[in-house]
Amino acid sequence: MNIKQNEMVRKMARELVKNEVMPYDKEMDQTSEFPWHVMKEIAKYGAFGLTEDPAYGGAGLDSYAEAIFTEEMAYGSSSVAITLDAHYLASHIFAKYASKELKDRLMPQITAGECIGCFALTEPSAGSDAAGIQSTAHLDGDEWVINGQKAWITNYSVSGFYLLAVLTDKSKGTRGISVIMVEKGNPGLKFGHKEDKMGIRGSNTGEIYMNNCRVPKGNLIGELGKGFKYCMEVLDVGRHLIGAMSVGVIRRCIDESVKYANERKAFGQSIGKFQAISFKIADMKIAEETTAALTEKICALRENKQPFSVPAACLKAYGGQRAVWAADSAIQIHGGNGYSKEFVPERLLRDAKILEIGEGTTEIQKMIIGNSTLSMK
Ligand SMILES: Cc1cc2nc3c(=O)[nH]c(=O)nc-3n(C[C@H](O)[C@H](O)[C@H](O)COP(=O)(O)OP(=O)(O)OC[C@H]3O[C@@H](n4cnc5c(N)ncnc54)[C@H](O)[C@@H]3O)c2cc1C
Known part of the structure; x- marks a missing residue:
């Protein structure tokens, strides 16, 4: 793990999300239009070729960078994060298995974000x-x-x-x-x-x-x-990245909840002073730490070319459920305002639900985990 590089990626991604992604997330939700202008901006930072070969214009970064970048994007917009995730699934298979002729022709456009x-x-x-x-x-x-x-x-x-x-x-x-x-x-x-x-x-x-x-x-x-094998192989990566997304979503739920809990007063004090509220935030923090730790563990497995199907299934099942729960809790902390489209949590909940469905439902992850665990004992 290259700690300095990871810190740089996080800092860069956080700035990018703050300036170019978050300001448009509500609009994307309202219009349901594909945010080409956001994609063009994030492409300038190498988002579409993060881990790809520098010879093809990629940034040549590792899976830690990919997970950190995905987490940060999901903090600002799950729409943008999932768009990149789907692109990564396709570009990883393409970069690994396509012929040199195809790669020479298309990889430079793929890494530049000109060919999603x-x-x-x-x-x-x-x-x-x-x-x-x-x-x-x-x-x-x-x-x-x-x-x-x-x-x-x-x-x-x-x-x-x-x-x-x-x-x-x-x-x-x-x-x-x-x-x-x-x-x-x-x-x-x-x-x-x-x-x-x-x-x-x-x-x-x-x-x-x-x-x-x-x-x-x-x-x-x-x-x-060999197509089915390639698909299953890349879905493991996808599940890792969905897990990274859940870390970002949970962290956003915490930030929105803390801000509101400190501002909103009831019975003469900030609602954050009520244990019922602070324990919800504590549980969100536990969810963030555990999903982040598992996400990082899978980065290490990927970098060391170790199998990671089962940990990725665990992360996806657990992270997806905790992200949905965290968004629901953020709504509860916001009270009536949580039910309003003027506030972020209701969008977080609607967005988070995909983490329990796409790239294999929670039930399918449990099937993978259960079958594997039973056959090992
Ligand atoms: C927003 C979105 C984006 C997507 N993007 C892509 C994409 O880019 N590429 C792509 O290929 N696919 C994509 N998908 C498809 C996604 O992967 C599937 O929706 C998902 O795998 C579930 O399949 P299904 O919808 O057919 O549900 P079904 O397979 O019909 O499942 C219905 C229910 O039955 C349960 N179930 C099914 N089998 C079992 C079992 N054996 N044991 C227990 N429970 C079971 C499921 O968990 C689920 O709760 C996307 C889906 C969504 C919603």
Whole structure:
């Protein structure tokens, strides 16, 4: 761990969030418009290529930096943090498994934030049961022909490159799933309806249709039939980053609650003086410290190339639930004002709920943790 580097990343991200992200979070929530201007600003600070190879314009930082940056973004806006998270899932797979030719052409745009990424696994009838995807791709001469539908895809209509998980051999189960890259503007790629979400409304989520979508044979990412493995591998990273988001959300809940508890008076004193309020804030602090510690532990595992699927599932399950609880508690501390859109906590609660659903629900995380723990004993 490079402590000095981590401190620098945190300081830079905090300034960036304060000046370029937080001022727009309420507007994103109200308009549900994708915040291109925010993305352009954060791109100048290397946000889209944080851990990527400097030879391709990336910042070459480590997973500590990625987690810290994600946490800070979530403090200011879960919409922005989730947009980056989806981009990171796609860019990590692409950087690790795409051909040199594809990387030479696209990585500089990806790291510059000019080509946002999209990781498309979920389909209308395959979410938790991701192995049940139905979209297909077959070779026709030197081209893949892709057909099917993806649902609930983050960055669905704002991306420059799309990583689609598709069946290339139906008879082989998960070993028949491959990842194929499609670029923006492909005539076979169509966008369906945009989801009208309860939270993270500044993020861009919707359906994608592939209708005889043709791409060169070389757009296969990595090896044929290894797509499911790549998806599961990168979802571990995603769960780590969702955990980092929960740290940021909990910290924001604490800050909003402390400010209000010190200002608001009842029965002749600040409400923070009531133990019922201060204990809620103490429990939030415990949640922040524990999720932050687990987030950091996973950074160490990632850096040392150790397995981290189970700790990442623990972090996602625990962090997501604690973030939702912390936002609910922040509303309670704000009393009637907590129920108003004029105050931040109600948005924090609506935004935090995605942490219990996206990239594997809490139930699926518990399934992973339970199965693994039982088989070890
Ligand atoms: C805002 C948003 C953004 C998203 N972005 C992306 C994206 O960029 N890319 C992408 O591929 N997907 C994305 N998703 C999809 C997301 O990963 C799925 O919604 C999630 O995995 C759950 O799948 P599902 O919605 O089909 O729910 P289902 O699988 O239908 O689950 C419904 C309920 O049943 C429970 N359940 C299911 N199976 C079990 C089981 N075996 N044991 C116990 N309980 C079970 C679930 O926990 C859940 O409570 C996004 C979703 C949202 C809401």
